[in-house]
Amino acid sequence: MNKIITIGREFGSGGRTIAKMTGEQLGIPVYDNELLAKIAEESGFAKEYISEKSEHTSLGDLVARGLSGFGNYTQMTADAYLWKMQRKVIIELAEKEPCIIVGRCADYILRDKADCLKAFIYASLEKRAERITTVYGDVSKETPEKRLRDKDKRRGAFYSYYTDMAWGDPHNYNICLDSGALGFEKCRDILCSLYTEK
Amino acid sequence: MNKIITIGREFGSGGRTIAKMTGEQLGIPVYDNELLAKIAEESGFAKEYISEKSEHTSLGDLVARGLSGFGNYTQMTADAYLWKMQRKVIIELAEKEPCIIVGRCADYILRDKADCLKAFIYASLEKRAERITTVYGDVSKETPEKRLRDKDKRRGAFYSYYTDMAWGDPHNYNICLDSGALGFEKCRDILCSLYTEK
Numbered sequence: 001m002n003k004i005i006t007i008g009r010e011f012g013s014g015g016r017t018i019a020k021m022t023g024e025q026l027g028i029p030v031y032d033n034e035l036l037a038k039i040a041e042e043s044g045f046a047k048e049y050i051s052e053k054s055e056h057t058s059l060g061d062l063v064a065r066g067l068s069g070f071g072n073y074t075q076m077t078a079d080a081y082l083w084k085m086q087r088k089v090i091i092e093l094a095e096k097e098p099c100i101i102v103g104r105c106a107d108y109i110l111r112d113k114a115d116c117l118k119a120f121i122y123a124s125l126e127k128r129a130e131r132i133t134t135v136y137g138d139v140s141k142e143t144p145e146k147r148l149r150d151k152d153k154r155r156g157a158f159y160s161y162y163t164d165m166a167w168g169d170p171h172n173y174n175i176c177l178d179s180g181a182l183g184f185e186k187c188r189d190i191l192c193s194l195y196t197e198k
Numbered sequence: 199m200n201k202i203i204t205i206g207r208e209f210g211s212g213g214r215t216i217a218k219m220t221g222e223q224l225g226i227p228v229y230d231n232e233l234l235a236k237i238a239e240e241s242g243f244a245k246e247y248i249s250e251k252s253e254h255t256s257l258g259d260l261v262a263r264g265l266s267g268f269g270n271y272t273q274m275t276a277d278a279y280l281w282k283m284q285r286k287v288i289i290e291l292a293e294k295e296p297c298i299i300v301g302r303c304a305d306y307i308l309r310d311k312a313d314c315l316k317a318f319i320y321a322s323l324e325k326r327a328e329r330i331t332t333v334y335g336d337v338s339k340e341t342p343e344k345r346l347r348d349k350d351k352r353r354g355a356f357y358s359y360y361t362d363m364a365w366g367d368p369h370n371y372n373i374c375l376d377s378g379a380l381g382f383e384k385c386r387d388i389l390c391s392l393y394t395e396k
Contacts, residue, residue: 176374
């Protein structure tokens with residue numbers, strides 16, 4: 001059985017960077033953007049479309065915006081199909097080799113897999129705002145805080161829609177790390193030590 | 199400035215035991231029941247009363263039970279007084295010496311203290327039910343799951359009432375550890391390493 005780490009993360013928490021640092025230290029592959037390519041291949045959808053949709057359902061968006069109504073059934077069918085492909089790719093990856101999978105409800109999809117360490121990386125709004133301004137630049141007309149809140153809301157709605165669980169609830173994970181308070185290196189060290197000893 | 203660890207914990211998660219193990223390893227005192235004695239001394243209330251009330255306000259109880267109304271003002275005044283004493287004792291302890299403080303909103307009370315590591319210990323309902331049956335015995339007519347849910351609800355209501363934050367939300371802590379999945383020793387080791395390196 002392969003040892004897997006899934007990393008859920010808040011936007012701007014550096015979860016993706018911590019995943020890469022952990023993968024390098026452990027010598028195992030990290031699937032983040034690489035996952036998109038695989039889902040694209042499997043589903044026939046364009047990578048850009050998946051990047052937009054694989055963590056934000058149209059229905060999730062509706063819920064996040066507080067709208068209701070009949071929705072767009074064609075879009076919902078496409079969402080359901082994409083979710084199925086995403087699930088398939090993640091399960092196959094986890095069966096193939098030890099690896100780290102970032103986001104995309106991998107923790108939920110692999111919830112019954114014994115040898116899977118489920119981590120969640122988060123940080124305060126202030127720390128995340130600081131980080132997205134530094135890393136992504138001040139590209140938006142919105143304040144960083146507004147962008148973060150919107151992104152949190154959309155990811156949360158997606159997660160709840162497919163998993164029936166609250167996103168960021170510690171009970172969905174084995175460990176939750178505040179990257180802003182602990183620092184990236186310490187987060188990496190903790191994940192590596194849990195992976196090695198497990 | 200003293201280094202402090204605050205440990206919030208779910209009932210049955212073993213948070214108190216992990217606090218003791220961590221304190222022993224680090225050679226610093228742990229305040230849990232010891233805290234009750236100090237609050238009793240400061241407030242003039244009996245220790246048993248504080249044990250019952252220091253994490254369960256009367257108002258919290260009302261909220262948890264979904265009741266509303268005018269409430270009992272005398273009781274509410276006593277609650278407010280007790281909270282004030284609890285706050286005073288925790289702040290004084292943190293100023294006096296490096297230590298570990300279990301529960302009682304210490305994470306919130308010490309939120310502006312730079313050298314304070316805020317941890318939350320939790321576990322699945324199944325693991326906690328198993329533990330409370332083993333440790334406390336099958337003393338209640340209620341199922342362990344029902345007892346846990348009630349206790350969670352009451353602690354949560356108390357925490358939210360005094361802190362305006364959601365209990366168990368990772369953002370209130372620097373690290374959240376699933377003691378059921380990781381094991382007590384590993385939780386202790388992570389806390390010790392964070393304390394030593396901080």
